[in-house]
Amino acid sequence: MKCDICGNREATVHLTEIVNDKVTKLHLCEECAREKGAEMEEHFGLSDLLAGLADLGAGIEPDKTEKIKCPVCGFTYSDFKKVGRLGCGECYEAFKKQLTPLLKRIHSADRHVGKVPLTAGKTVMDTRNLQDLRVRMEKAIQFEEFEEAAKLRDQIKELEKKDEGGK
Numbered sequence: 200m201k202c203d204i205c206g207n208r209e210a211t212v213h214l215t216e217i218v219n220d221k222v223t224k225l226h227l228c229e230e231c232a233r234e235k236g237a238e239m240e241e242h243f244g245l246s247d248l249l250a251g252l253a254d255l256g257a258g259i260e261p262d263k264t265e266k267i268k269c270p271v272c273g274f275t276y277s278d279f280k281k282v283g284r285l286g287c288g289e290c291y292e293a294f295k296k297q298l299t300p301l302l303k304r305i306h307s308a309d310r311h312v313g314k315v316p317l318t319a320g321k322t323v324m325d326t327r328n329l330q331d332l333r334v335r336m337e338k339a340i341q342f343e344e345f346e347e348a349a350k351l352r353d354q355i356k357e358l359e360k361k362d363e364g365g366k
Contacts, residue, residue: 202228204235269293329358 200210208228216223267276274286276294336351
């Protein structure tokens, strides 16, 4: 699919807006999306979406949420509601009470448990595998599946040897 603006490059950014059963679709290449970033945000209302999803001070009186301020950058919670972005990393702590329900609603969790970055290297994956193997071995022992437990024990020893050799 070609970009709706330039018509030359392949569209990699696809936006869909549905308002009162009216569907608006926009297909853009990365370059046009970058150029039209602010305009697209205004049209598709990303900050309005975030502000609308926010609990807007649930459980706290509105005038009190307006006074909550980040001690580092001075950003207020009302600034976040207007802009849809935080001022700095400390804002997460300053607005924790208001952001927690928002994050749970958007991501179904308030903690990130995502993928391990590629740059973290093999040792992180080996550590995770080792922990997983130990848990599985304990369960196998608990259910008296001793053959499976022995196989898992051998895999654990192999990973531990690799870890010692790599250091």
